[in-house]
Amino acid sequence: MHPSEQKIILRKLKNKAGSHSPSPKEITASLGYNPIKHDFCFLSNPYATDIVVEKFFSYFSDKKHIFSMLESYPASSSYVSKHIASFEGLQAENIVVGNGAIQAIEWVCNGWDLKNLLIPIPTFSTYYELLSNRYVFSSEFWLSGNLTAKNLIELADKNKCDSILLIHPNNPTGEAMQLSELKSLVENLGNKKLIIDESFSHFLINYEEFKSYRNNLSASNVVFIKSMSKDFGIAGLRLGYLYTFDEALLNNALSKTTWNLNNFSVLFSELLNDNDFVNHYMNARVQYLNDRDDFFTKLHSIKSLNVFPSQANFFLLKFDANLLPELVFDLLIESGVYVRTMEDKVGLSNSYIRVASRRIDENKLFINAFKSLTVSY
Numbered sequence: 001m002h003p004s005e006q007k008i009i010l011r012k013l014k015n016k017a018g019s020h021s022p023s024p025k026e027i028t029a030s031l032g033y034n035p036i037k038h039d040f041c042f043l044s045n046p047y048a049t050d051i052v053v054e055k056f057f058s059y060f061s062d063k064k065h066i067f068s069m070l071e072s073y074p075a076s077s078s079y080v081s082k083h084i085a086s087f088e089g090l091q092a093e094n095i096v097v098g099n100g101a102i103q104a105i106e107w108v109c110n111g112w113d114l115k116n117l118l119i120p121i122p123t124f125s126t127y128y129e130l131l132s133n134r135y136v137f138s139s140e141f142w143l144s145g146n147l148t149a150k151n152l153i154e155l156a157d158k159n160k161c162d163s164i165l166l167i168h169p170n171n172p173t174g175e176a177m178q179l180s181e182l183k184s185l186v187e188n189l190g191n192k193k194l195i196i197d198e199s200f201s202h203f204l205i206n207y208e209e210f211k212s213y214r215n216n217l218s219a220s221n222v223v224f225i226k227s228m229s230k231d232f233g234i235a236g237l238r239l240g241y242l243y244t245f246d247e248a249l250l251n252n253a254l255s256k257t258t259w260n261l262n263n264f265s266v267l268f269s270e271l272l273n274d275n276d277f278v279n280h281y282m283n284a285r286v287q288y289l290n291d292r293d294d295f296f297t298k299l300h301s302i303k304s305l306n307v308f309p310s311q312a313n314f315f316l317l318k319f320d321a322n323l324l325p326e327l328v329f330d331l332l333i334e335s336g337v338y339v340r341t342m343e344d345k346v347g348l349s350n351s352y353i354r355v356a357s358r359r360i361d362e363n364k365l366f367i368n369a370f371k372s373l374t375v376s377y
Contacts (some may be wrong), residue, residue, distance in 0.1 A: 006031055006269040007329045013052060018148075019125040019344050034375075037336025040356045040366060043171075043200075043313055046334045047359070049233030049283035055271055069263040077257040080269040084241060087272035089215045090157035094243055096253040097269075101199055101227030101240030105251070108223055108242060111252035112193060120152070121347030124171050124197065128346070133369025136161060139347050142173045143358060144310075149177075156192060163193040168210075169200045170344060179209055186219060194222045199240075200312040202231035202285060203292070220246045230313060231285070232268075239265040268295045288313070292357040298367050304374060314356045316342070327373065328353060335369035 001120060009030050013022040021041050028034040050245035059065050059265040076096040085092035107115075109130045119128055120141035128135050136159045141152060156164050166185070177185070181282040186194065196214075204210055223244040239261075242253060265286040271277040292313060299315060307320040331337040343350035359361060 001031065001331075003333050006035075007331055009327075010329050010332065014341070014344075016088045016150040019129065019346075021340055024338075035332050035336055036338045038358065038362050038365060039338050040358060041338045041340045041354075042360075043230050043356050044233035044235060045202075045231055045284065045288045046233055046311060046362075047288050048281055050232065051280045051284060052232060052234055052268065052271070055274075055277060056267070059267065069267070072263065073259065074261045074263045075266045076131060080239075080261060081241070081268055083269040083272045087278065089211065090243055093248065094239050094245055096250060096257065097239070097261065098198075098253075098257075099240075100229070100238040101197070101225055104225050104240050105197075105255075105259065106130060107253040108195060108225065108249065108255065111249045112192070112223075113165070114163050116159070116161045116163070117152050117160060117195075118156045118164045120154070120155070120170075122167070122172055122271050122342070122345045123165070123167050123347070125346070127165055127195075131285075137346065139275060142170055142175055142347070147177045148182065149181045149188060153187060153188055153192075161192070163195065164189075165195045165197070167197040167199070169204060169310070169312040171200065171312060172314070172340075172345060172348070172352075174308060174312040174314060174316060174318050176204060179206060179213060183213065184349065186217065186222060189219075189221060195225060196222065197225045199225070199227035202227070203289065203313050205309050214243075216244045223249065232270060232281070235267055237265045238262070239268065259374070262361070288357075291360040291363060294360060295357045295363040298363065300339040302367070302371065305370075315354060316354055318352050330373055331369060335365075337366055337369050352367065353375060 010162070011258045013026060013030055024039070027036065040318060043329040080097045081095040084090065084097065085095055086188050092158070096104070096107065098107065098272070105126055114131060114134055117127065117131060117268065119135050119137055120177035121137045121139055122142060138155045138156060138159065141147065152164060201207060201210060223242055223246065225240070225242050227240045243249060278300045294317060296307065296309065299305060299317070304319055308316040312318070328339055331339060340354040342348040342354055355366065
């Protein structure tokens with residue numbers, strides 16, 4: 001198939017995917033082969049995935065375990081909550097585990113009966129996709145250089161919002177509020193509700209400080225939402241949760257958890273109480289953060305590229321819009337490098353792409369592929 005034909009197919013897949021990216025399975029089925037050699041689109045820590053793979057490989061070397069996993073019903077959400085609580089230092093009774101963070105987001109958007117959620121853009125699209133007309137966008141926060149509690153509360157008051165969304169760090173900008181500003185935001189909410197989506201929190205520079213603050217917070221008008229796929233590299237297991245002291249929200253979410261998990265996600269949760277696994281994960285986290293910072297330095301050295309600093313596991317890149325969407329498709333077809341175009345992201349334009357940080361050797365490959373390709377434009 002000629003590259004021009006492949007680009008047409010890729011464009012159709014992207015349009016069909018809407019505000020998300022086509023999965024590798026869909027791309028492979030449509031092109032007749034898998035062009036993705038290095039996935040810089042979907043977000044994870046590959047070093048953590050390695051550790052999970054080794055644990056699963058050892059466990060499933062016994063066929064009896066495979067049989068049991070397939071034949072038996074999974075443990076309850078509360079069983080998994082206990083493992084997550086132990087690992088994160090949270091209170092298990094205030095956690096409800098979902099089939100991915102998406103399910104937890106649904107519980108909050110519906111269970112809290114939000115009337116007008118302030119959504120600073122650009123950010124993760126699922127919130128406004130679920131809320132229909134019950135939100136208002138603001139472009140005066142992310143990428144504004146004014147990540148303060150005062151600014152966010154004033155924007156909420158100005159737009160008559162009953163609630164605020166804060167993705168911390170934010171996707172796709174990689175920005176995070178200072179902890180002092182986050183504390184000020186919570187203290188000055190009044191009767192507003194606050195959603196803190198901390199799906200990328202393990203990549204924060206000051207994660208331990210953030211964790212300590214979160215674990216000692218008991219405000220009933222605050223809910224934390226967490227996807228476990230990013231930091232542990234387990235998107236295929238579909239595991240996420242909400243954490244709150246709002247009893248009504250907890251009960252509403254719990255009523256929807258009958259058989260919402262699978263045995264593979266339950267098995268993973270048990271690893272969170274395995275000292276060997278936890279120690280290896282903590283080392284992998286440090287290694288990954290070092291590689292991420294090295295990637296930023298190398299990206300920043302490319303003169304034609306504007307690289308935004310990030311406390312997540314990806315970088316937002318801005319360059320000449322005339323290179324898009326050809327650049328994204330050519331990277332995939334010619335180099336096997338899959339990146340995320342931001343042309344569909346509310347609050348951005350087709351001048352932006354998002355690039356995940358991978359292993360250090362893969363990051364070097366991206367730099368070389370990008371430089372090589374842009375020279376020919």
